[in-house]
Amino acid sequence: xxxxxxxxxxxDEIRSTGGGLPEKSYYGPLENLLNEVxxxxxxxxxxxxxxxxxxxxxxxxxxxxxxxxxxQKSKDREPIPGVRPDRGVIEVKALKNNAWFTAEGxxxxxxxxxxxxxxxxxxxDFLLIGRxxxxxPVRHESFRLAETEHAxxxxxxxxxxxxxxxxxxxxxxxxxxxxxxADVTDPQVLAWYLASYAREAKARIDAVKELPGxxxxxxxxxxxxxxxxxxxxxxxxxxATLVQTLFYGIFSSWVLWARGRSPEDHARFNWHEAAWYLHxxxxxxxxxxxxxxxxxxxxxxxxxxxxxxxxxxRVAPNQFFRKFEExxxxxxxxEPFLKAYDxxxxxxxxxxxxxxEIVKYQVARVDTVLREELGVPDGLADPIVxxxxxxxxxxxxxxxxxxxxxxxxxxxxxxxxxxxxxKETLKRIYGFEILxxxxxxxxxxxxxxTNALTGWELAEKPEIAFPEFQAEREASxxxxxxxxILVVLGNPPxxxxxxxxxxxxxxxxxxxxxxxxxxxxxxRKTKKTAPLKRIRRYRLSDAESEGGxxxxxxxxxxxxxxxxxxxxxxxxKTGRGVVSYISSFSxxxxxxxxxxxxxxxxxxxxxWIDCMNGDSRETGKLTPCGKPDPSVFSTEQNREGIRVxxxxxxxxxxxxxxxxxxxxxxxxxxxxxxxxxxxxxxATHPDSGxxxxxxxxxxxxxxxxxxxxxxxxxxxxxxxxxxxKPISGYKENRGFxxxxxxxxxxxxxx
Numbered sequence: 042x043x044x045x046x047x048x049x050x051x052x053d054e055i056r057s058t059g060g061g062l063p064e065k066s067y068y069g070p071l072e073n074l075l076n077e078v079x080x081x082x083x084x085x086x087x088x089x090x091x092x093x094x095x096x097x098x099x100x101x102x103x104x105x106x107x108x109x110x111x112x113q114k115s116k117d118r119e120p121i122p123g124v125r126p127d128r129g130v131i132e133v134k135a136l137k138n139n140a141w142f143t144a145e146g147x148x149x150x151x152x153x154x155x156x157x158x159x160x161x162x163x164x165x166d167f168l169l170i171g172r173x174x175x176x177x178p179v180r181h182e183s184f185r186l187a188e189t190e191h192a193x194x195x196x197x198x199x200x201x202x203x204x205x206x207x208x209x210x211x212x213x214x215x216x217x218x219x220x221x222x223a224d225v226t227d228p229q230v231l232a233w234y235l236a237s238y239a240r241e242a243k244a245r246i247d248a249v250k251e252l253p254g255x256x257x258x259x260x261x262x263x264x265x266x267x268x269x270x271x272x273x274x275x276x277x278x279x280x281a282t283l284v285q286t287l288f289y290g291i292f293s294s295w296v297l298w299a300r301g302r303s304p305e306d307h308a309r310f311n312w313h314e315a316a317w318y319l320h321x322x323x324x325x326x327x328x329x330x331x332x333x334x335x336x337x338x339x340x341x342x343x344x345x346x347x348x349x350x351x352x353x354x355r356v357a358p359n360q361f362f363r364k365f366e367e368x369x370x371x372x373x374x375x376e377p378f379l380k381a382y383d384x385x386x387x388x389x390x391x392x393x394x395x396x397x398e399i400v401k402y403q404v405a406r407v408d409t410v411l412r413e414e415l416g417v418p419d420g421l422a423d424p425i426v427x428x429x430x431x432x433x434x435x436x437x438x439x440x441x442x443x444x445x446x447x448x449x450x451x452x453x454x455x456x457x458x459x460x461x462x463x464k465e466t467l468k469r470i471y472g473f474e475i476l477x478x479x480x481x482x483x484x485x486x487x488x489x490x491t492n493a494l495t496g497w498e499l500a501e502k503p504e505i506a507f508p509e510f511q512a513e514r515e516a517s518x519x520x521x522x523x524x525x526i527l528v529v530l531g532n533p534p535x536x537x538x539x540x541x542x543x544x545x546x547x548x549x550x551x552x553x554x555x556x557x558x559x560x561x562x563x564x565r566k567t568k569k570t571a572p573l574k575r576i577r578r579y580r581l582s583d584a585e586s587e588g589g590x591x592x593x594x595x596x597x598x599x600x601x602x603x604x605x606x607x608x609x610x611x612x613x614k615t616g617r618g619v620v621s622y623i624s625s626f627s628x629x630x631x632x633x634x635x636x637x638x639x640x641x642x643x644x645x646x647x648x649w650i651d652c653m654n655g656d657s658r659e660t661g662k663l664t665p666c667g668k669p670d671p672s673v674f675s676t677e678q679n680r681e682g683i684r685v686x687x688x689x690x691x692x693x694x695x696x697x698x699x700x701x702x703x704x705x706x707x708x709x710x711x712x713x714x715x716x717x718x719x720x721x722x723x724a725t726h727p728d729s730g731x732x733x734x735x736x737x738x739x740x741x742x743x744x745x746x747x748x749x750x751x752x753x754x755x756x757x758x759x760x761x762x763x764x765x766k767p768i769s770g771y772k773e774n775r776g777f778x779x780x781x782x783x784x785x786x787x788x789x790x791x
Contacts, residue, residue: 044208044212045203045207045208045212046200047074048070048071049196051073053200055067071133072104075090075219078219079106083233084223084230086108088128089107091104092104099154100148102130102152102156102159103132105129105131106127106128111126125155128220128221129222130160132149133162133164134163137190140162144168157171157222165185165187165190167185167218168180169181169182171222181348186211210240210244213237216237224357224360231352235352236288237381239378239382246284246340246341252280258327258330259279260506264505264510264514265491265514267491267492267496268546285382286327287342288378290316290328291312292353294312294319295353299358299361310350310354312353315332316329316332322512323490327490332346397441398718399673400438402689402721406649407421407621408421410693414619414646415693415695421442421445422446422449422450425527427528428442428469428470429524429526429530430471430529431494431604431608432474432534438532443470469524471524472488473491473517473520474490489513492546494546494549496514497611526612528619529621530620530622531604532623533624549607550602553597553634553637554579554595555579556580590636590741591764592633596633597637605620608620609645612694620690621689623687623690624690625688629744630744638736638742642704642736644700645702646694646695646703647693648692648703649690649705650705650707651709652708653688653689654709655673655686660686664710665710670710672684673715702736704733706733706745706746732746739755778790
């Protein structure tokens with residue numbers, strides 16, 4: 042049962058007796074609630090709520106919040122008398138009282154002066170009083186379960202419904218209150234704080250039906266990204282974009298602001314000035330428009346941003362950056378932030394932190410293939426190599442490519458020009474991202490906020506009201522239509538952005554479905570000649586007897602398939618190049634992807650598949666020996682990983698000409714497969730460990746090596762057998778003319 046549901050149910054039962062006192066009779070449920078939250082507190086230590094705290098000079102508070110390390114563990118040691126609770130005290134009043142009025146009273150003032158922090162509550166309102174950095178009293182966070190006493194008891198009468206509506210936000214508020222006196226030094230804790238505030242902000246924004254102050258911004262964002270926020274899903278995506286931009290933008294600004302400050306510097310970060318520190322003009326303008334006072338008044342989240350600023354000012358930057366490398370502070374903060382902010386949204390949009398072993402492996406393999414297959418002597422460091430990550434998230438691949446280039450330049454002999462050459466490299470390394478997670482650096486990487494799946498052909502587009510948005514779109518369009526991209530790599534999302542996909546994007550995979558059109562005479566009766574009607578057909582689902590593939594049901598709408606298509610088209614346009622993705626492994630052998638595989642074989646000369654397995658349905662996340670086989674995305678921060686199996690694909694296209702494609706395949710299993718994949722780079726020959734697949738029409742061009750004979754493949758498939766009309770078989774009415782235990786006897790009778 043949810044803690045809030047238990048709290049409300051217990052309060053309601055006490056009230057129903059008619060014999061309780063307005064204040065003290067309800068102490069028990071409140072104490073139980075706070076202890077339930079406190080014992081699960083992260084980071085440690087846990088917090089224990091103790092009632093009727095001893096008077097140590099300012100009166101006896103109703104409750105004190107003690108950390109676990111304040112309890113004496115040894116049986117032989119006497120408790121230390123008069124210890125003040127680390128996380129402050131609690132002052133409780135009856136439901137009819139005004140908590141805000143109580144907070145301003147003499148009693149709370151005494152408690153605050155003595156204990157530093159007081160949580161004031163009347164059971165339905167919770168208000169945290171503390172100190173600012175100058176030691177002055179300040180109201181921190183508050184949470185309201187109900188506007189009035191009557192409304193509160195109505196909610197208590199339906200505890201499960203109330204807990205469903207407010208439980209997550211309320212418990213997170215109590216967690217923040219208990220952690221408020223704790224130092225913030227851990228990046229994961231800060232990510233949780235910001236995500237917690239962002240979740241509360243999203244709830245408040247969702248409660249506002251119309252946002253007229255953001256109409257112009259909405260239109261500009263649609264025109265810049267080449268999409269429409271349509272229906273409920275599109276509206277949800279737009280509002281989630283606003284919240285992420287605000288909170289992640291504030292965090293990014295704080296990182297730049299805090300960089301290099303000495304411990305003696307007592308300056309405070311002001312979130313109102315965040316846009317000054319954002320180096321990406323479009324992101325800075327987007328942040329400015331959302332944070333504009335009129336827009337914020339509509340959303341009602343100003344106080345949440347103020348609280349966020351307070352938390353950031355509690356962070357000890359030196360300790361924080363020691364635990365979390367500064368170069369990764371923005372780069373790998375977004376995924377854990379989104380995980381805590383909205384796990385469902387994260388899964389829905391396929392936003393996953395790519396483990397560094399995977400990123401390093403892909404970049405290293407691309408570098409090798411450029412040298413050995415395309416004859417580019419310096420690999421990624423060669424000035425002719427233009428690189429695109431079309432789904433770059435927070436830029437893990439962009440950074441690793443730059444590292445690889447720096448490594449190559451160092452091996453060739455570092456000199457005074459190395460830094461300048463690296464700076465020039467930034468002009469040919471591109472990234473696209475549809476979620477506004479800004480990269481922060483002194484020199485902006487060519488990372489653009491755009492829909493990577495549209496705009497690859499030049500076309501007239503309407504002018505955008507905001508110049509920064511217009512410039513961003515023009516820059517990304519230039520990359521799409523003119524840059525000689527030689528490498529496409531990354532970790533594409535697996536699911537579509539429901540409610541925003543335009544027709545251009547949805548039509549990307551028509552070639553993989555074998556779409557064609559036929560014309561038939563319409564059955565509608567008209568006085569004139571009957572009009573022709575165009576009907577959409579699919580080679581993939583046509584019967585094999587009609588030249589099709591007989592795949593009755595197919596699913597090519599997973600978003601990663603569209604990213605394969607744009608990579609294929611872009612490399613073909615360049616004439617040669619390399620593609621490397623880690624994605625779902627469903628395309629490797631499933632019947633639905635037969636035409637996709639055939640197309641890739643037509644356009645690429647060599648394909649390497651590193652199958653990382655880890656699928657929950659196909660193998661139950663077990664190795665062939667029955668040992669654990671987790672997702673390759675399972676990490677210490679995210680042990681769950683993802684449900685689908687994955688594979689790293691590397692494809693190279695040489696100059697135009699006759700192709701004899703080769704597909705090489707190998708498996709990686711078990712809990713150490715990421716390390717084993719990275720270790721495979723040390724092999725003396727890059728093809729060692731691979732088996733050669735034999736894709737052909739008979740096996741639907743499967744990329745998986747087969748152990749069955751050619752004769753087996755000629756047998757009818759189950760769909761073929763199932764498509765035959767039912768027959769009763771030969772009937773001989775027990776004459777036994779066609780039944781015998783001797784085969785030769787039956788043959789003689791026949």
